[in-house]
Amino acid sequence: LHRYGWQPVLQYPVGSAELAAPPTVEQLALRMTALSHPVRMRLCRHLARSAYTTGELARVHGLTAPEVSRHLGVLKKAGLVTTRRRGRYVLHQLDVTVVARLGSDFLEAALR
Template sequence: MADSVSDIFDALAHPTRRQILQDLKDGELAAGAIAARFNTSGPTVSRHLGVLRAAGLVTERRDGNRILYSLVGERLALSVGDFLSTVCPEQIVLRQVRKRSTPSRSTGEVTA
């Protein structure tokens, strides 16, 4: 698991890869459409996509001669969230406080 998390943070280290992830948040995009958003060569964007794919942050599927990429947001959220929970214990405390102060589903009363 540690190598997997390292791959994710390595993938997030480059601003182009972070921008690709942001671009994919609204749905899948063709590799050419992704590459057109950057002032770098197609092969460079392809390498960035390969890093994201290897880290499990994007998936690809073929549609004829196009390659379509999609975000794997839950993997990103879980990995980053787990890391933040270990280094930011106050977030854990805040979540526990929020849980205790939310209305009970059965009675509608606040449990504290």
């Protein structure tokens, strides 16, 4: 916007202080292995839409809470699920940005 008496201002986007390092081949294999199980894929479909507790996921999928907890542990270890505490409940949600980058990360690892 130009107006008489105003000084022009240029604004540049601020990048992050550190660029995220691309995942290693081992991390990529861990993520793809985590997604290869059909129960974990069903859990991811729910977790992509909203955050859920372990008990809620167990009820929806007809599994026990320890089974769901083990599958969530695999997804969390792979870096695909984030957790946050709300009172006495722990909410799990799919990290959609990590999943969205999975294809480009694979291609980058293959071309290294």
